[in-house]
Amino acid sequence: xxxxxxxxxxxxxxxxxxxxxxxxxxxxxxxxxxxxxxxxxxxxxxxxxxxxxxxxxxxxxxxxxxxxxxxxxxxxxxxxxxxxxxxxxxxxxxxxxxxxxxxxxxxxxxxxxxxxxxxxxxxxxxxxxxxxxxxxxxxxxxxxxxxxxxxxxxxxxxxxxxxxxxxxxxxxxxxxxxxxxxxxxxxxxxxxxxxxxxxxxxxxxxxxxxxxxxxxxxxxxxxxxxxxxxxxxxxxxxxxxxxxxxxxxxxxxxxxxxxxxxxxxxxxxxxxxxxxxxxxxxxxxxxxxxxxxxxxxxxxxxxxxxxxxxxxxxxxxxxxxxxxxxxxxxxxxxxxxxxxxxxxxxxxxxxxxxxxxxxxxxxxxxxxxxxxxxxxxxxxxxxxxxxxxxxxxxxxxxxxxxxxxxxxxxxxxxxxxxxxxxxxxxxxxxxxxxxxxxxxxxxxxxxxxxxxxxxxxxxxxxxxxxxxxxxxxxxxxxxxxxxxxxxxxxxxxxxxxxxxxxxxxxxxxxxxxxxxxxxxxxxxxxxxxxxxxxxxxxxxxxxxxxxxxxxxxxxxxxxxxxxxxxxxxxxxxxxxxxxxxxxxxxxxxxxxxxxxxxxxxxxxxxxxxxxxxxxxxxxxxxxxxxxxxxxxxxxxxxxxxxxxxxxxxxxxxxxxxxxxxxxxxxxxxxxxxxxxxxxxxxxxxxxxxxxxxxxxxxxxxxxxxxxxxxxxxxxxxxxxxxxxxxxxxxxxxxxxxxxxxxxxxxxxxxxxxxxxxxxxxxxxxxxxxxxxxxxxxxxxxxxxxx
Numbered sequence: 001x002x003x004x005x006x007x008x009x010x011x012x013x014x015x016x017x018x019x020x021x022x023x024x025x026x027x028x029x030x031x032x033x034x035x036x037x038x039x040x041x042x043x044x045x046x047x048x049x050x051x052x053x054x055x056x057x058x059x060x061x062x063x064x065x066x067x068x069x070x071x072x073x074x075x076x077x078x079x080x081x082x083x084x085x086x087x088x089x090x091x092x093x094x095x096x097x098x099x100x101x102x103x104x105x106x107x108x109x110x111x112x113x114x115x116x117x118x119x120x121x122x123x124x125x126x127x128x129x130x131x132x133x134x135x136x137x138x139x140x141x142x143x144x145x146x147x148x149x150x151x152x153x154x155x156x157x158x159x160x161x162x163x164x165x166x167x168x169x170x171x172x173x174x175x176x177x178x179x180x181x182x183x184x185x186x187x188x189x190x191x192x193x194x195x196x197x198x199x200x201x202x203x204x205x206x207x208x209x210x211x212x213x214x215x216x217x218x219x220x221x222x223x224x225x226x227x228x229x230x231x232x233x234x235x236x237x238x239x240x241x242x243x244x245x246x247x248x249x250x251x252x253x254x255x256x257x258x259x260x261x262x263x264x265x266x267x268x269x270x271x272x273x274x275x276x277x278x279x280x281x282x283x284x285x286x287x288x289x290x291x292x293x294x295x296x297x298x299x300x301x302x303x304x305x306x307x308x309x310x311x312x313x314x315x316x317x318x319x320x321x322x323x324x325x326x327x328x329x330x331x332x333x334x335x336x337x338x339x340x341x342x343x344x345x346x347x348x349x350x351x352x353x354x355x356x357x358x359x360x361x362x363x364x365x366x367x368x369x370x371x372x373x374x375x376x377x378x379x380x381x382x383x384x385x386x387x388x389x390x391x392x393x394x395x396x397x398x399x400x401x402x403x404x405x406x407x408x409x410x411x412x413x414x415x416x417x418x419x420x421x422x423x424x425x426x427x428x429x430x431x432x433x434x435x436x437x438x439x440x441x442x443x444x445x446x447x448x449x450x451x452x453x454x455x456x457x458x459x460x461x462x463x464x465x466x467x468x469x470x471x472x473x474x475x476x477x478x479x480x481x482x483x484x485x486x487x488x489x490x491x492x493x494x495x496x497x498x499x500x501x502x503x504x505x506x507x508x509x510x511x512x513x514x515x516x517x518x519x520x521x522x523x524x525x526x527x528x529x530x531x532x533x534x535x536x537x538x539x540x541x542x543x544x545x546x547x548x549x550x551x552x553x554x555x556x557x558x559x560x561x562x563x564x565x566x567x568x569x570x571x572x573x574x575x576x577x578x579x580x581x582x583x584x585x586x587x588x589x590x591x592x593x594x595x596x597x598x599x600x601x602x603x604x605x606x607x608x609x610x611x612x613x614x615x616x617x618x619x620x621x622x623x624x625x626x627x628x629x630x631x632x633x634x635x636x637x638x639x640x641x642x643x644x645x646x647x648x649x650x651x652x653x654x655x656x657x658x659x660x661x662x663x664x665x666x667x668x669x670x671x672x673x674x675x676x677x678x679x680x681x682x683x684x685x686x687x688x689x690x691x692x693x694x695x696x697x698x699x700x701x702x703x704x705x706x707x708x709x710x711x712x713x714x715x716x717x718x719x720x721x722x723x724x725x726x727x728x729x730x731x732x733x734x735x736x737x738x739x740x741x742x743x744x745x746x747x748x749x750x751x752x753x754x755x756x757x758x759x760x761x762x763x764x765x766x767x768x769x770x771x772x773x774x775x776x777x778x779x780x781x782x783x784x785x786x
Contacts, residue, residue: 010359010379023291024287027296028117053602055195056217057191057193057232058205058234060077060190061185061461062225063185064226071227072179073180073217073225075094075176077188084205084208086192086204086208087192088192090189091577098578100578104579105164108564110560111517112565113156114513117525125539126539137149150553150556152559170330171187180461185228185458187462194200201362229725230451232457235447240746241748257738261733261734262275265535274320274388276316277316278377281376281383281649282371288361289371311734313734324723342379343709345384348702351373351702352649353645355370375425420672421492425676426676430678468625470597471488471609472619473600475594475595475596483520485512485587486513488619489511489598491612491613505605505608505609506609507603511599513599516570522569524570529560557604643694643697650701654668663712665702667708668708673767674700674767677758678759679781692752693753693755696760699757700757704761704764707761711769728765741754
């Protein structure tokens, strides 16, 4: 009855899990491996990674042809892309791309300019502006000034244009489009309409860019032209493709390696299929559990399935290998179950540290593995014996494997060598003066170094500023955020100039209020505008003695009179201009309210800036580089804490189960040695450790403890040690294969998890064999009897 109940429960569980898995969404967003940030400044940083406007920008370059041809292709490409709804803005330096911007600035100059006040339109204010115009008419800017002078003698348009450019230079130009400094590339900036987290939309948009490029180079043909794409959307799509490919490739590779090992040892297809029953069951239920809790399963979690193959198959290996010929499987299971159960619990303790992580991706990996291992061991315990035919009484072990196991037991004489190696590793780690931990967020990036170098190269060509400092303001609504940003701008204005030490405290800043002033400020500016009669009288007086023709400034008087009653500017008024891109970078809506950001340039005195904005409640100066370092340090602190917690839980569990200090010391000695040598090996290889390596080392303890427990259980029966060791050798080979293929992954999470586990679990078995084997191996006749 119990056997039948086990089968029924197993079938129902598998069927329900398969149904759930068939409906699951596979997520490949790598920001799942960024934790929940602790401080407001860190939240800004992480939000920009996840879904900021920067996450929607694609940098485009055209190279491989002459500057004239690349410029022509750029124009044709931009023309095609501007008609596509997937793109909000397409900028390549052409003037036509800025016509809407200029029209918007010109039409709204008296609401947008921060110089508007009542004094500006008095006789004295107008006379000062007109004298400045006379000086400009004699300069190199005379053509532009002469064109705007009748309608804008106070120079508001030129003032705003100077603010928009930040006083700096944009990209170089050739034939009206942006090019790299050497002219070898034509450059373009494309902003996607979809959110940065919408990878399907990003993939569709990138395909549209490539298709438009193919059309732009077709007539006339430019076969030598090459298209380069970089930026967060490109990285996201490439990462998804890479993760999907790795998940499939690694799982297949791990499965084939494990299957090959099992076939070589057991030489039975039936045993092979039975061995994979717990693996498939655990993986299916584990994925279903992740879907229930997280509503989606990350592609990396699927890639981690390769590790489940390597470890979950161990349980069947222990059962089959430790079952002697003509011995019932049930008897073997009853004998090894206490050790197997304890080993699974230690593994669960290790993976629980991942489950508690603030990284959602790690939490998924932890939940998947815990559920998968628990199901796999339960299937091994209650389902597998039922599936084995009654006439199936034990597995005949490979003679070669048994000979290897017997020889391995003679390795006890190498204890001194192990002790020396561990000592060298410990001293090496203690005296390590190199960069021990990966020191920046790039260590968490799924982007290969070559792609990062291309991105940096194109950003350099675009002369994109390095945004090192931000001022962040959070308010419950948009109007309050804009008003606070205006107060901060007023506080910063005196700092853009000489510093008490003789250097500027701040070269400049950009504020969302340059593109969208608060409604209160717009009303105040309108109120400062004089009526037509008053302005005409002030202008006539200001013109006395100046060489301007009578009636020249009639357009100015009409424009000012129109601005007095013009509708106030709203956010939607910027749609269709590239100014909306700049505004959206600096003013964002979030679930808890609105965030206004002011980007700073040329900061030399951050402490002075912090004091200047202290009067604005909630305004925070953020050093992005320092904050990213703090964020990474917080990740590492959490990782170290959780790893220590997981290791402590494993040791406590072992202590409670073994109830003997000498036995506990014997079981933990190989684990300690393996961890030290693994860490040292990574450092000897020039590998700066990441948080992923840290969790990998914890898994060495969780998985390796299984080997040590079997050695401990067998201490009173040396004759049976070869068969036990044979099972451990095969299980270890499967585990090393499962995690070893992860070390070949192009995704940092999988690579940095797999490498230390593959090394560490192998070393754990080697050290356990040397440290915990009986003093004398059994005689061949004793070994054969078992």
